[in-house]
Structures are given as C-alpha cells and as structure tokens.
Amino acid sequence: MGIAERKQREKEMQQRVRREQILNAAKRVFHTRGFSSVTVEDIAKEAELSPAALYLYFKNKDDIYVSLNLQLLEYLSGRLESLQIQKDIAPEEKIATLKDLFNDVYRFDPLILINLFHLQASDGLEKLPPERLSQLNALAGKSLRSLAAIFDQGQAEGRFETHHSTALADIVWIIFTGAVLWEESKRMINPEKDYLRSTLDIALDIFRKGITNR
Amino acid sequence: MGIAERKQREKEMQQRVRREQILNAAKRVFHTRGFSSVTVEDIAKEAELSPAALYLYFKNKDDIYVSLNLQLLEYLSGRLESLQIQKDIAPEEKIATLKDLFNDVYRFDPLILINLFHLQASDGLEKLPPERLSQLNALAGKSLRSLAAIFDQGQAEGRFETHHSTALADIVWIIFTGAVLWEESKRMINPEKDYLRSTLDIALDIFRKGITNR
Amino acid sequence: MGIAERKQREKEMQQRVRREQILNAAKRVFHTRGFSSVTVEDIAKEAELSPAALYLYFKNKDDIYVSLNLQLLEYLSGRLESLQIQKDIAPEEKIATLKDLFNDVYRFDPLILINLFHLQASDGLEKLPPERLSQLNALAGKSLRSLAAIFDQGQAEGRFETHHSTALADIVWIIFTGAVLWEESKRMINPEKDYLRSTLDIALDIFRKGITNR
Amino acid sequence: MGIAERKQREKEMQQRVRREQILNAAKRVFHTRGFSSVTVEDIAKEAELSPAALYLYFKNKDDIYVSLNLQLLEYLSGRLESLQIQKDIAPEEKIATLKDLFNDVYRFDPLILINLFHLQASDGLEKLPPERLSQLNALAGKSLRSLAAIFDQGQAEGRFETHHSTALADIVWIIFTGAVLWEESKRMINPEKDYLRSTLDIALDIFRKGITNR
C-alpha cells in the first residue's frame, strides 16, 4: 500500500497548500480593507479561486478568520516557548527580546489582533467547528503560560519584584495589544509607519525598569 | 417673548432627551450584542421607538456610534483636563489617579474603544456629518494633550526620567486601550468581571515605577 | 347675516390663497428637481409651511399634481376657446396664433405635461378624489374640442384640405407635446434655452402649409 | 482547444439569453404598471428569477431601463441608417417609410420614450455604469444624424424647401415623441388601440406636404 499511502500524502499536501493560499489571500485583503467590508468574493478573487471553492477548505467566512488567527498564534506560541526554554538568557534580557518578538508578530500579520477582535465581536462563534475553538483557546493559553514562565523564572531568581507572574504576562499582552491597536488607529490619521517600534521600545523598557530589583 | 422663549427651550430639551434615550439604548445593545450584528431595528426596539424615528435624531447608523463615542470622549477629556490642571497633586499621584479615571471610563462605557475602532475600520466615515469628524478629532487631541501635559509637568519638576512626554502619553493610552481589549476578550471566555481593575492597577504601578527618578 | 357671510367669504379667500401658495411652490420645486425625487417636505419647505399643513388643503401628494394640471388646463382651454370664438380671424391665422399660445403655456408651466405624464404613470389615480378626475377629463376634452372647432371652421370655409378635424387637433397636440418633451430632454444635455420657440415655429409653419389649399 | 472555445461561447450565449429574458420581463411589467411603481421584485417575479439574480446581469434598477432603451435605440438607429443609405428611394418616399418605421418601433416597445424620460428625470444617471451613458448618447446621436441626412439629401436634390435639415430631423422626432406620448395618455382613458397608426399617418403626410416643392 506504499502507493496508496503516497497518494494520500500528496493529497493532503495539496490540501494544505490550497488552504495556505487562501489564508494568505485573506490576510492581504483584510489588511487593506478592514474586516466587515471584505466579502467572501474578495478573498476568492485575491486567491484566484471561486467563492465556492473556499467552502471546500473552510466551513465559514469566520472559519477563515480563526484559522488565520490560529496560524499566527501557532507562530507566536512557538517563539515564546523557545524563548522561555532558553536557559542562558537572563529574564531581563528576555523582556528585551519580547520587543523583537512582538514586532515580528506584528510584521507577520498586523491585522491579527484586529481580526481576532472582529471575530469575537461577531456572533459567529457558534457557527464555528467546535474543535477550532479549543485549538484557539489551547494556543492562547500556551502562549500566556510561556510568558508567565518567563516572569516566574525572574522571580525565582530574585530579579523581579512583583509576585503576580500571571498578571505580568497579562500586562505584556496588554501592552502589545494596545500598541498594535494604537498604531492602527494612528495610521488612519497619519500613516507615519513604524510608529509601533519606537513606542513599543519605550513601553517595554519602562516595563522592565518597573519590575526589576535594581 | 418670555413664553415663546421658554417653549423653545422646552422643545430643545425634549430633543436632547430623545437623543440621550436613543444613545442609551444603543449603548446597551452594542454592549451585549457586538457591533455589526446590531441592526437599526434592534436599537429602535430597545429605545421603544420606530426605526424611522432614529433618523430624526441621527443621520446614520454610524452617526449613532460616533455620537456615542463623542459622549464618552467628552467625559474623558473633561476629567483629564481637570486632573491636569490640579496644581497641588504630584505627577506621580496623578498617574495613580489615572487608574481610577480609566476605570471609570470603562464602567461608563466599556464598548467605547471597540466602537471607535469599528467606526474607523468601516468606510462609513464619509457618510458622517463632517462636523462630527472634527468634533471627534478635536476631543481625542485634547485628551492626549492633557495627558502629555501631566508628564511635561513631571519632567519639568525633575521627577520623571524620560523626556518623551508625548510618547508617555501614548503609552498610557496603549495600556488603557490594551487593557480594555484584553478584558473584553477574556470576558468572552470567562466572564470573571473586574479583572480590568487589578490588571490596570499593576500595569500603571509598574509604569510609574518605570519612569520616576528614585 | 352680512357679517357671517363676509367672514365666510374671507375664509374661502384665505383658503384659495393658501392653495395657490402651495401650488406655486410645488410648481417651482417640480420644475427644478424632476418629479418623483420631490418629497412632500420639499414642497412644504418651498411653501414655507409644514408638511402636515399641505394635507389641510390637498388630499394627497398626487392631488397636488392634478390640481397643478387643472390650473394649467383651465388656462389653456380658456385661451383656446376665446381663440376659436373669434370670428374675424382666418383659420390659417389661428394656427399661427397657436404657436404663441403654446409657447405661453410652456412658459406658464414647462413641467405641466411632464407632470401630467408622471401622474398617469403612477398608480396614484385611484387615490384621487373622483371629482378631480372628471374635472381633468372635462377640461382636456374641452380644449381638444376648441382646437377641433378651429379646423372644422377651416374646412367649412374650404381653406383646409383634410377632413379629419379631430385628427388635426390631435396632431397639434402631438406637436406641442413632443416639442416640450424634446426641449426638456435637450435641456438635460445642453441648456440652450428657447430652443422650443424656433422648433415650434418651423413645425407649425410646416403644419399650416401642409393642410391649406394653396 | 476547440472544446474549451465552444464551451466559452455557450456560456456567453447563456448569459445573453438571461439578460434578454430579464429585459423582456421588465418590458412587460413596465408597460402595464408604469415606471416608478414597479419594484425590482416585480421584474424578478415576471422573469421567474430571484431579485438578487437580476443584479448578476444588471448593475441597477436604472441599468435595466437604460439597457431596455439601448436595445430599442439600436434597432431604431439601425433601421434609420439603412433607410438613409438607400440611394434609389426619393426623399419624399423615405418620409413615408418613416411612418412604418416609427410604428414598428412603437410596437417593439411602446414604453421606450417614457422610460427614457423617466430615466433622465431621475437623478439615477450617476449610478449607471459610465459606458452605458456613452452608448446611450452615441446611439441617440447616430439616429438623429441619419434622420438629418435624409433631409439633407432632399434639399440637395431640390425637392425640399426648408434649409434647416437639423430642425427637420428634430421635428420628426417631435412628432414621433408626441404621438407616442399622446397615444399613451389616450390609452389611459380609452384603450382604443392603433390610434397611433392613423394619427402618425396623417401627421407625417402633412409634414411631407409642408416641406416639399410642389
């Protein structure tokens, strides 16, 4: 059954490629045209497919969003985990690294948070395949735990003051979330790009200074 | 003309009351059911009016949003200004006060940022009465300037390290924006309320520690 | 009862004045803004009254149209009758006079035919007070009969060839109707006014030449 | 690729058939129920399609009208052109032929002028695909020029008196326009059909007599 197996593999490969193609198209379109103003047909056109074809790979318009988000969360949680694991970097350093990480994430997909938000604001969550939801929560949780672990480490080593490691993780999230939204809203008025980088720089610097002992 | 005048007054009062009534209804509905999923009819029903009646007081569905936002921005910018003016409070104290302020703002209307965002993401801005837009920008600008002035004061008195007062103002905004969004997204999964307060507490504490000398 | 009577008179006078005021406003508004695009409120605003007030003097939006039309038809049928009655003018001359008459009618209200048409195209005729309809038909008929009589006279005196006096009357109507519509449609593209006069000139000249014996 | 090509052809054919089907339905409905009182749903029902389907083939309700008009103008301008080209027919004869032509046009679509008019009266012209507008103007111009050419010929050959060939063309248009409108308005009151034919007969006869030299 080597042949059948290989065929099976190829098929799955093909499927994954198509999904990727669609997700990339979706990402591009959402980035330039907001969210609710994007139609399924827009995505399809960008992906050079028919609207109907999208429904072969995704259950929903919303499903496309979530998958987009999952993609990024996967990337993010991966990088966070590997950062956390690294034994030889001081916790303070790790926070500095977070700046780059978040910046990368934003460059990877600036719309991700916005998409996430839109998704939640819509009542479309019920229409999702239930497994998607758990994936979403699992990854989000994993990311946060990695983040928290970094602070736990810092506290364990006596370098951080505060004892609310979970809260610290949340706050970093908050800073990031807010920074992105802020950047986006500024871009509406005055597209002075890479505004994010500098603000994030200062914000996380302040944050680091605020939590370290000495 | 005392009588005519009073009648005129009463009429305007009546008008304002109706507007308020509609805005309150809108606020409630948006709060519970997201944004784009809310129909004009929903708002009307909540306000115990006919959909057509809304169009007597607002130009648009979008106009209702902006007016909602304006309402809050007015409140916010007012409180920020009076905080900034206060001569006898130390800048560090003022930052502490910000926590309460932002918390109040959030209690007053948790959806505000979300609405603002949605509004900007939509292409509906052109459909707005142009004066609304300038109101919006004016108030947003005023708020930020008040915030910046607080940091200017802190620096002038040599109590704050950093010299980017505008950036500091931005960062506070970021923290607030992010916190609210974060709270909202948590509430979707687990409605453990008043999460905002404690996180904001820590976040602004850290922030204050991070920027003060000594 | 002299006083009561006079009061009664005055009231009726007042009523007629108001009606006239509304009709004039309507005429102006329809002239500049087409037909179906005009709202009752537009008319009211032009008449410096409230929309509700119009309903004190007219049953309907359509009623306003018909009354407008009746007004003109009255004027037209009056002038046609007095032209027809005139014993000392040769039928050929009378045709020449028609040019002026129609031109006057057009100046009096260029939109009249268009209004008439719009009215008929709408299904609003059922909503009219039935007496209005008979007035309308009576006056239209009277006008046509006057016109026909002119040609009858011409034939009786042996100056016109054709024997279809009714048809001749129709044709004059047609020329007029067509000329107005043509003028209007030209004005859409190129508002070179008083195009009507010259074309009507030629058209009725040709017409006269075409039906006279030498 | 003969097969692919044929498939392509078939598809386009199918498309054109649907458009025709919709236009025919629209023609019928407009004919019996006026213009503005017809809803998109009415047309759709008559065409045995869903309202949404119409929007696959036409941009607008107005677009449907214009297309209807274009259809007729195409037919009309074609016939006018081929009439004008004919070298062996005397100009007087050609005028006689016009009667049939216009009659045919009217039978083909009695509502055409009315539609045209309604269209222009509405402010919907901006909502049209811009190419439609140029098509419309091009065809209208072409028709008029053909008509004018006929009179030019007549004058060149010394058979017509007047020297305003453009005006003559206009007048024929006027007669036609007026006749149709007249017929329509008569039909409202008393549907004695084919009234148009006889009146047009006489009108154009008179016209011919009026402009020929002997």
Place this chain on the structure above:
DNA sequence: GATGAATGAGTGTTCATTCAT
C-alpha cells in the same frame, strides 16, 4: 476538485401620511 449560477434572508434608509397638542 472546481465553479457559475442562483437565492434567502436580511439591512439601512426613505417618505407619505397621521395626530395630539
């Protein structure tokens, strides 16, 4: 597997008309 064609279920918005005051 891919799609062209079709549609059901909304959605924001308009406007003639009414009525309490």
Place this chain on the structure above:
DNA sequence: CATGAATGAACACTCATTCAT
C-alpha cells in the same frame, strides 16, 4: 389653523452560502 413628532410600509441592494454540472 398649524405643526412637531412619529411611524408603517416599502424598497433597492448585499452577501454568505448552496448545488447541479
């Protein structure tokens, strides 16, 4: 007599989604 306020009834148009081919 006049009107401000309110609304019911439409209506054009959109879009996610389905399905025969």
